[in-house]
């Protein structure tokens with residue numbers, strides 16, 4: 001599904017990603033862990049196509065198609081979804097209106113008509129129930145005055161609505177209490193299937209108890225320094241990252 | 251044109267000898283320039299009674315003594331008032347034979363606005379066959395109104411048919427000498443609309459569709475007079491979302507609203523005059539005086555969406571004369587490229603327990619300048635007056651400007667006045683967030699702008715709101731990236 005080869009990326013002349021290799025196959029869940037500032041969010045942004053980040057070297061492909069020249073919205077239309085670490089506020093635009101626009105814009109790109117209103121309503125009802133979101137919440141302005149947890153839950157609600165091929169969850173667990181975590185994880189697991197792939201970026205093993213990864217990678221200073229099974233996450237929880245940093249020096 | 255003996259004689263008697271004036275009043279367009287003779291000729295052309303002619307002349311004399319105002323935050327080359335022709339007969343001849351001859355860019359815009367083919371033709375000045383449909387709609391419409399005693403006609407017709415109403419109210423809210431442009435309008439207004447709602451009558455429909463069809467070619471100096479008698483209600487829509495191109499660069503309209511005891515008037519405007527090209531050339535100068543008078547317990551709401559004109563100078567205001575009266579102003583002003591807008595409102599609190607609300611949303615893009623200018627004035631006898639003002643500005647890019655000039659004059663200690671102002675910028679992060687969800691940048695901006703303007707858009711009648719929303723999108727097209 002996703003193929004990343006020797007990816008180097010910079011922002012404002014500063015090198016952040018320094019040779020990432022990663023292959024994510026359909027049906028898989030990959031976890032990416034690593035200390036703050038190691039480049040996890042940058043990697044997510046580069047996959048999603050944020051223009052500030054300049055790809056200096058290497059390649060990035062989704063289902064065999066090179067992503068380099070594709071705009072963020074084109075990538076979204078191909079099925080890339082990013083659950084943001086810091087979701088932005090859009091005053092005056094309700095969650096519902098935003099979702100309606102997003103869905104219909106993607107449909108338009110595929111040459112489809114707008115989704116009929118009753119179908120849209122049904123979808124909204126179904127997904128808001130899945131994520132235990134109150135209907136009143138959906139008429140509020142997008143992310144405006146939302147608590148940290150509400151923002152994250154709303155991101156996953158959007159993911160559930162859009163049913164992406166490749167979902168990248170950037171620290172979706174931070175700010176969630178244990179109940180919310182379970183609800184969100186449940187929503188993510190519903191998406192899991194043989195045709196989808198998920199990349200989970202997290203600091204904590206906790207989330208990975210609910211969304212069990214097939215692979216765990218450790219990102220440090222713009223490189224994947226270690227990859228392993230889900231046990232690696234446990235090991236990291238115990239020992240922290242320092243031992244890995246030393247390993248890379250050696 | 252061949253005169254009969256009789257006609258020629260009449261002509262000579264009425265014009266030439268009486269006033270020593272030689273303009274052929276049968277001609278379709280008057281010569282350039284403004285003088286007492288021209289004012290008289292306009293009045294004659296419209297077969298107005300003498301009091302109306304006198305009223306115009308008074309206005310003209312005042313205007314001659316006045317200077318064009320300079321205080322607004324706009325710069326433009328002042329029009330030469332002697333280089334304008336002040337009367338042009340309504341042009342009945344179509345400009346084009348078919349839509350194929352019309353500027354494709356204009357048609358593309360009509361398309362985006364979802365304007366029907368028939369209406370596109372009308373707006374672009376293409377010959378139309380008589381559309382039975384719209385004619386019959388208009389007729390049914392008129393019948394419904396007439397049954398309720400509602401008068402809705404052109405101001406010229408009103409001067410003929412309802413002189414007592416016009417005489418009583420014209421200039422009662424915006425006197426001839428009010429300001430330079432109002433004085434000019436009073437002297438030379440060519441047409442406009444008149445509306446009277448009798449006591450206790452609720453106008454059963456938005457005065458809208460009909461209005462749009464009939465006012466597609468609005469004049470240069472329009473005069474509108476709306477009178478809501480005691481306990482009545484009317485919602486009035488003016489303007490058109492379709493872009494209006496006009497050879498006339500200067501537009502100076504006057505709108506007067508009178509809400510008698512317990513009456514309510516909602517007045518909504520969508521203005522989309524040609525703003526000039528991307529370099530800022532051409533474009534309409536729009537200098538408008540709009541004011542409403544509220545008697546006891548009356549309410550007037552102004553809602554406006556301003557996207558057009560090269561230069562806009564416009565302050566719909568309310569005089570809250572009666573106790574417990576309410577004035578509201580909801581405005582969205584968009585400027586792009588080189589447009590300049592100086593707009594806002596005046597709320598004059600004279601009565602006790604009067605209330606006013608001002609919500610102004612300014613959106614600037616390109617190299618445009620967008621100014622809000624508002625005055626809240628509380629008279630010494632206006633006990634417990636209250637005002638709430640909120641002025642929000644949204645900037646797109648670094649080359650445009652937003653300015654807020656709130657003035658407060660409170661002469662009564664019990665006044666409660668609140669003012670809030672914010673300025674924000676459309677952020678790259680907001681755009682990227684939308685992009686990531688599959689929404690392209692153009693659409694993302696439209697979404698953000700609509701969200702920003704929502705409180706005002708919500709005040710517009712439903713169908714108008716949808717059009718206005720599309721209009722905002724179109725006005726800001728190409729403003730980013």
Ligand SMILES: Nc1ncnc2c1ncn2[C@@H]1O[C@H](COP(=O)(O)OP(=O)(O)O)[C@@H](O)[C@H]1O
Nearest residue numbers: 011012016035036037038039040041042043052
């Ligand atoms: N827009 C930016 N401009 C400058 N530096 C940035 C920008 N975004 C991220 N960085 C820098 O890149 C590095 C990696 O950041 P990030 O990808 O957010 O790390 P992580 O998500 O792993 O905590 C950090 O040093 C951060 O300061």
Ligand SMILES: [Mg+2]
Nearest residue numbers: 040041042085
């Ligand atoms: Mg991060």
